[in-house]
Each structure stands twice: as structure tokens, then as C-alpha cells.
Amino acid sequence: MSAANAVNIDAVVIGGGPAGSAAARLLTTWGHDVVVLTTTPDRSRGLAESLPPSTQRVLAEVGVLDAVDAAGFYRSTGNTSCWASRERRVETFGSLGYQIFRPDFDRLLLDRAAAAGADVREGTRVGAVHVADDGVRVDYTLNGRPSSTSAQLVIDCSGRAGVVARRLREYEPAYRTYAIVGVWRSDDGWELSDETHTVVETFEHGWAWSVPVDRSTRHVGAMVDGTSPRSATGRELEAAYRGEIAKTVEMRRLLGGAGLLRVFACDASLYWSRAYAGPRFLLAGDAASFIDPLSSFGVKKALASAWMAAVTAHTCLLHPDRRPVAVDFFSNWERQVYAASLRHSRDFARQASERHPHPFWAARAGVDVPLQDDMDAPDVRAAFERIKGASSIVFRLADDVRLEKAAVIRDHEIVVEDAFPGIRFFENVDLVKLAHIACQHTRVPDVFDAYCRAQSPAPLPSVIAGLCLLVTKGILQARA
Ligand SMILES: Cc1cc2nc3c(=O)[nH]c(=O)nc-3n(C[C@H](O)[C@H](O)[C@H](O)COP(=O)(O)OP(=O)(O)OC[C@H]3O[C@@H](n4cnc5c(N)ncnc54)[C@H](O)[C@@H]3O)c2cc1C
Structure with missing residues (x-):
């Protein structure tokens, strides 16, 4: 099969999250023709997320640091943690991190990709991707109408959806987790020594986190066993959420006096890929692997992965003879990042399992990760x-x-x-x-x-x- 009839673009990027926007912006800046195909995300399910100060370096590499700094995201000075302990431990960053509302952050990055010259097609849903020896063809619908685009290669940045990636995906059996998230508002502040902080807390069979997006709004999530409870919506979901929060100590104290605006759930299970790249495709960001949200490194890793994918694609496009070396290099990098992160999560789970003797923690603490470092x-x-x-x-x-x-x-x-x-x-x-x-x-x-x-x-x-x-x-x- 020849997938690449009339190829006139270099790369199709699927997904306009942090990974997709970063990869598209970089490749366009380096002189390639790039099309970004992305669905329009649902703002009501947008998460508040923490980015550590160290994210600045990769934001600068992608050429978006000034724009992110100018956007006025809420800045954080550190974390307050009750991990495997009733004591509050306050960790202060040397410089400021970012507390972002993801739909706003993603909008900014996607606009920067378009400003660099990427052809961004929003409102598209990619269905099938045909990868052949001489190129790729990507089939999608744009506002409901079928269409297709051919290119030299495809970068799958579609996150958990994993348009190309899902058939290569392996879930971490001990880390099947779902998040139930509530959005809370308080006009009287929050009972914390520093209100800009992310707060984390372990409880008997899970852990909870809280990230502010501004002075009066915080997202508070409970991470528990299983995959997303698709059937649970509305009152049922809210009851399940309140039930989990009731098991916490810090979160309950934090939320006393605050009002719950809405609740939603999402899958947060960990996974990796049996292959991360081939001569004509690359998996970047969450499409490649999903690391524990406890690390607060998901977006940073997605941006770094996009940078590596862009370097790899750039090399493959300019020097087809180097494709095997480049694909190998990229795949090793993805494998190592995932293993290092899993080892970190396992070590945190070991601490938690000493305090909470529950299968939730025992399973996570028992994960076997090869020593790489x-x-x-x-x-x-x-x-x-x-x-x-x-x-x-x-x-x-x-x-x-x-x-x-x-x-x-x-x-x-x-x-x-x-x-x-x-x-x-x-x-x-x-x-x-x-x-x-x-x-x-x-x-x-x-x-x-x-x-x-x-x-x-x-x-x-x-x-x-x-x-x-x-x-x-x-x-x-x-x-x-
Ligand atoms: C509960 C929870 C809490 C988290 N907290 C943090 C945190 O505090 N800090 C942090 O750094 N990370 C956190 N993360 C991780 C972070 O959300 C991800 O690592 C990050 O979103 C990865 O970015 P990405 O661009 O790879 O994927 P995504 O952000 O998932 O982007 C994928 C894009 O692909 C598009 N798409 C999907 N399917 C299709 C299709 N068929 N066709 C076209 N487009 C498609 C989507 O619309 C989206 O724009 C958290 C994750 C969870 C679940």
C-alpha cells in the first residue's frame, strides 16, 4: 500500500495538548510544513495542574516561556504534603512554579504553534492512521465532514486517546487508578500557611491532591483504585466523591466553608508502550506513556518528549539514512523516562504502605522496576x-x-x-x-x-x- 499519495507536508501532529503544540511549534520553526489535527477539548473537564519551576527550561526551549510568564497564571512557592504522615511538611521551591488551568495553558501553546506557522485544524477528530514505508495517511473528520491528509510522518500526541499508540499500549497492572475531581470555591481564603501551595495527602486506600487556579478556586482530586467509572455521573458521582474526601483529614479541613461547584472523573492509570517509534511514526507525551500525577511532571515530560520527538522527526526528514539510529535513540529516551518515574512512584508508595496497610498501597509498593540509574x-x-x-x-x-x-x-x-x-x-x-x-x-x-x-x-x-x-x-x- 502506498499511504502517501501526493505528499506535500512533512509531519501531521495528532492532538493540540502541550506535546502536540510543542512538537508542531518546534518543527515549524526548524523549517518544516506541519499540520496539527485536534479535537476541541471540553473546558468543564479541564484540570488544574501544578508545574514545578524546572519546567521553565523546556518552556524556553519550545520558545513559549515569555508568553507563559506573561499570561498571568497563579504562581506557587511550593508544596504542603501529608504523605504517609499526619504532620504537614512544607516544601519551598527556590523559585516560582505555575498553577495552571489546563484549557487556558493549552490554548496559549496551540496559539504559539499557529503563530510559528503550523497549520492548526481545530474541531477535527482523527479516526484511522495508515502508516506505510513511503509515508502516512491520516483520516479525520472536520466538523463532521470526512477528510484525509498525507505526510512524510505522523507524531501521535493524542494523549490517553492514543490514536496510533493505543495498539502498542501496556497498562501497569498495579497502577489502575481513577481520579474523581471536585472544583471548589471559597471567598474567605484557605486554611493553609501558604495558599499558593499544592497540597497532597495519603489516606487508607488512595491519595488526594489540591491545586489552586486562583486565590478563590481550588481543584481537589481523590485518586482511588480502578478505571474511570463511566456509568457514574451527576449525583451518584458527587456522592462517591464526597465519600472519598470524607476519608481524608487535611482535605476536609481545607474545604471546610468552601462550596463544591462541579465534579468529574477521569482515568489516571499508568501505562507505557511496547514501541515508541518507527520510521514513519512517533508517540509523544501521554500518547507514549502516562506517569504518576503525584510527580507533577506530566506536562514537563510531555514537553520534553515533544522536543525529543521534534528532534527525531527533524533528523528523519533531513537524513533518511539516520532513521534507524534516531528512532532507537528516541525510544530509549522514552523507556528510561518512564522507568525512572515508575521507580519514584514505587518509592513513595512504599512509604505510604508502611502507614496504610491496604492492598491499594501494597500493590503499588510491590512494583518491580529494573535498576537503570x-x-x-x-x-x-x-x-x-x-x-x-x-x-x-x-x-x-x-x-x-x-x-x-x-x-x-x-x-x-x-x-x-x-x-x-x-x-x-x-x-x-x-x-x-x-x-x-x-x-x-x-x-x-x-x-x-x-x-x-x-x-x-x-x-x-x-x-x-x-x-x-x-x-x-x-x-x-x-x-x-
Ligand atoms: C488527575 C490528573 C492530574 C494531573 N496532574 C498533573 C499535574 O499537576 N502536573 C502535571 O504536569 N501533569 C499532571 N497530569 C498529567 C497531565 O495532564 C498530562 O501528562 C498532560 O496532559 C500530557 O499532555 P499531552 O499533550 O501529552 O496530552 P493531552 O494533554 O491529553 O493532549 C491530547 C490532545 O489530543 C487531542 N485528541 C485526542 N484524541 C484525538 C483525536 N482522535 N483526534 C484529534 N485530536 C485528539 C485532545 O483534544 C488533546 O488536545 C495529571 C493528569 C491527571 C489524569
Whole structure:
């Protein structure tokens, strides 16, 4: 089958959420013709969500940071947490996070994609996607009328709907969760030391969160076992919601005196994909995987995933010979992000299961996640302590070090460069460059300064961690 009759555009992006808008904006900015096909979301089911301050970096990469800052979203100074404890723990960010009402945030990002030149077609619902060797054809309805578009490749950013992704999807059996969310209003403020905070609390068989969108409105969700109760609506759903909130302590206290405006439910089950990309398709954001909302990293991960997908698509469009390497690189990145996030959730569930001996927590605490992060290994930890504490240290490259080819990103493209076997970067630190710089100095602070001058500024712990990995893998020899 030839799917790509009369291909005249480079990429079709399905979905106009954060991932779709970011991918479309980036690809358009880099000179590609992009069509975005997206349904019009239902504002009444729009969520309030927290974005940590660290989201600013990827917002800047996408070219929307100034617009987001100017939009006047409610800013937060931190979190108040009663996780596995009755004590309120107050965590303060160094800088300000964002409390966003998603329909407003999504509108802003989609407008920025259109402003960059993407052809945004709202009110479209994509039905079938035909992926062939020479391109893709995407069938959709626009205001009820059938139509189709052909392109070189498709990026599925349709979130949980997963137009392309759902046939590759695997649910995390221990994390079948649904969220029942209430929107509350109080004109007399909220009983909190800082009203801008996100609040989280565990209870016997679930957890609850509260995110403000302005001084008088907060969304409060209860996360409980199961998938979305599609049959429950109206009074039935409100009764179920009030029943869950009644089991909390902090949320009940917070909501005393507030009025409930509306309730809705949505699926919040965790999932991943058996494949994240092929020569003509990429899955980005929630279409690729869904991470625990507890992390508050869903939007940040969707934006980062979109950036990676855009880099991968850009590479495939300009250099078809690099498609296999690019697809592999992207897929590994998605796999690692999901595994790291699942490990984090599992660790939080372990804390909760010690306080709440209920199957909800026991199942989540028992999830088996392969160890991927090299920094967790005991020998790397030992090297870390040794290097961090040494007043003077001599590094030299081991005699038998050999280099192999590995994929890296340079100027928005995936290229193949020399790397040490199995490791090229650690937390953005270029390990090949670091190894050579380390051999020219005898103090870790000097290695750090020289690396930051020669490359780009990096956090000190990341540079030390990079040195430790090189030592543990036998690439660098260190003598204190
Ligand atoms: C209860 C809950 C709380 C959360 N809290 C947070 C939080 O505090 N902080 C945070 O960062 N993240 C949070 N998240 C996660 C966050 O919502 C997602 O990670 C984020 O929405 C992912 O963005 P996306 O662009 O990948 O997908 P989406 O935002 O889901 O966008 C998908 C887009 O595709 C469109 N679409 C769907 N089907 C079709 C189709 N057939 N044709 C055309 N278009 C289609 C949709 O209209 C939508 O515009 C939470 C999630 C849940 C469920």
C-alpha cells in the first residue's frame, strides 16, 4: 500500500495538548510544513495542574516561556504534603512554579504553534492512521465532514486517546487508578500557611491532591483504585466523591466553608508502550506513556518528549539514512523516562504502605522496576564519596579504553559520534570531553571549572557523578 499519495507536508501532529503544540511549534520553526489535527477539548473537564519551576527550561526551549510568564497564571512557592504522615511538611521551591488551568495553558501553546506557522485544524477528530514505508495517511473528520491528509510522518500526541499508540499500549497492572475531581470555591481564603501551595495527602486506600487556579478556586482530586467509572455521573458521582474526601483529614479541613461547584472523573492509570517509534511514526507525551500525577511532571515530560520527538522527526526528514539510529535513540529516551518515574512512584508508595496497610498501597509498593540509574549502584556511590572528599586527585585514561559510535543530539539533530562503550552523557555532561579535561587537572573544582568553560555550565553534582561513572567503568583511573 502506498499511504502517501501526493505528499506535500512533512509531519501531521495528532492532538493540540502541550506535546502536540510543542512538537508542531518546534518543527515549524526548524523549517518544516506541519499540520496539527485536534479535537476541541471540553473546558468543564479541564484540570488544574501544578508545574514545578524546572519546567521553565523546556518552556524556553519550545520558545513559549515569555508568553507563559506573561499570561498571568497563579504562581506557587511550593508544596504542603501529608504523605504517609499526619504532620504537614512544607516544601519551598527556590523559585516560582505555575498553577495552571489546563484549557487556558493549552490554548496559549496551540496559539504559539499557529503563530510559528503550523497549520492548526481545530474541531477535527482523527479516526484511522495508515502508516506505510513511503509515508502516512491520516483520516479525520472536520466538523463532521470526512477528510484525509498525507505526510512524510505522523507524531501521535493524542494523549490517553492514543490514536496510533493505543495498539502498542501496556497498562501497569498495579497502577489502575481513577481520579474523581471536585472544583471548589471559597471567598474567605484557605486554611493553609501558604495558599499558593499544592497540597497532597495519603489516606487508607488512595491519595488526594489540591491545586489552586486562583486565590478563590481550588481543584481537589481523590485518586482511588480502578478505571474511570463511566456509568457514574451527576449525583451518584458527587456522592462517591464526597465519600472519598470524607476519608481524608487535611482535605476536609481545607474545604471546610468552601462550596463544591462541579465534579468529574477521569482515568489516571499508568501505562507505557511496547514501541515508541518507527520510521514513519512517533508517540509523544501521554500518547507514549502516562506517569504518576503525584510527580507533577506530566506536562514537563510531555514537553520534553515533544522536543525529543521534534528532534527525531527533524533528523528523519533531513537524513533518511539516520532513521534507524534516531528512532532507537528516541525510544530509549522514552523507556528510561518512564522507568525512572515508575521507580519514584514505587518509592513513595512504599512509604505510604508502611502507614496504610491496604492492598491499594501494597500493590503499588510491590512494583518491580529494573535498576537503570547507574548512580544507584553501590560502587558508584563509593567512588562518589572518595572523589568528593579528595583534596587532590590524579586522573588518567585507562590504557585499553576504546571508543565506539553512539547517537547524540547536536543542533536539533541526532548524529553519531565517538563514545565510551555504553556511556556517552550523564545528566547532560559530555563524558568523553569530561574524561579528557579531568586528565589535565588535579583538583575536582578545577576539573569542574574547566569543563564548564569548555562545554556549557553544568551542576557540580552532575560533573562529579560523571567522573564517578568514568572511574567505576574503568575508563578513568583515579589516584588520590
Ligand atoms: C488527575 C490528573 C492530574 C494531573 N496532574 C498533573 C499535574 O499537576 N502536573 C502535571 O504536569 N501533569 C499532571 N497530569 C498529567 C497531565 O495532564 C498530562 O501528562 C498532560 O496532559 C500530557 O499532555 P499531552 O499533550 O501529552 O496530552 P493531552 O494533554 O491529553 O493532549 C491530547 C490532545 O489530543 C487531542 N485528541 C485526542 N484524541 C484525538 C483525536 N482522535 N483526534 C484529534 N485530536 C485528539 C485532545 O483534544 C488533546 O488536545 C495529571 C493528569 C491527571 C489524569
